[in-house]
Structure formats: C-alpha cells, structure tokens
Amino acid sequence: MSIPFDLKKIEKEFGMITYERGEAYYQQNMVHSIVQMGQLYKARCKGSQPYSYFVELLIEQDAKGHKNISELKCSCPVGNDCKHVVALVLTIYHDSHEIRHQKDLMSYFSRQTKDFLIELLMELAEKDDKILERFFKIKDGKARRRRRGRETESA
Ligand SMILES: [Zn+2]
DSSP: OOEESOHHHHHHHHOHHHHHHHHHHHHTTOEEEEEEETTEEEEEEEOSSSSEEEEEEEEEEOTTSOEEEEEEEESSSSOSSSHHHHHHHHHHHHOGGGOEEHHHHHHHHHTSOHHHHHHHHHHHHHHOHHHHHHHHHHHHHHHHHHHHHHHHHHO
16 A cells, blocks of 8 residues: 555545545644654544544655555554544644654653553563563573583583
C-alpha cells in the first residue's frame, strides 16, 4: 500500500463521506496522544464509544522526498480506511506541534525511578506477550550460554 501524504489524494482514496467525517473529528480535536517514533505515528482518537481507538500510520519518504502512507490501522470495527485515520492525517498535517517525539518519551522514562519502571514493565507484561517473549528469549539465551560454558570447562 502507498497513499501519497496529500489531502486531495487521501480524500479520493477514502471517499468523500469518510473524509468529511474525519475532518469533523479533526475540527472537534478528537485526536490526542500523538507520538512519532521514526516513521511511525501512533495516536488515540475519541469516537462515539466512551473509550478511544488506537490509530497507527507509517509515513515513509521516497527517494524524491515525497511522503507516502505505507501502512495504516485503527482499532475501530472498520479497521483501516476509517474517519479516525483521516482525523489523524489531518492533525499531523495541520497541527505538527501536537506531536510528541521519541526523545520526549526517552526523557520522560529517564526521569523515572527504577521501581516505577519495573512496575510499568510488569503491568505491560500482563497485557503484552511480546514482553514475555523477550523475557524468555533473554533467559533461555543466558541458560544456553551457561550450559555451553560448563561443557567447555569439563572438556
Ligand atoms: Zn477507525
């Protein structure tokens, strides 16, 4: 997938109805908590539900310097070509000052105590198997290295 990061092209791609709904969401400031990590943009968008949806965009730059949306997703039932994605595109386009960056996250984490960070990771490990996978990978890797170490000792 590759959609030019251009409002006219996005309107064409998503259709006028979705685009206008997204525009209304943008005007009502429904998009919040935007963070840019490299080419990835993550944000939350309020909706008709009491909770927010998670929206993600991957915006890559081609050799000519043109920006293209190469991946998009949203946690709403529509899933991708939805008004929440349009609202995020418009927010990135018009309100870049709303975007938090990787360095903001890093400086936030670097100010926290070790206990706080451990608590946070434990909370995340409950919700996200990737953290557990990472834990077992490190743990198993170390165990393998230890076993190898012993084998060479006894040889
Ligand atoms: Zn959506």
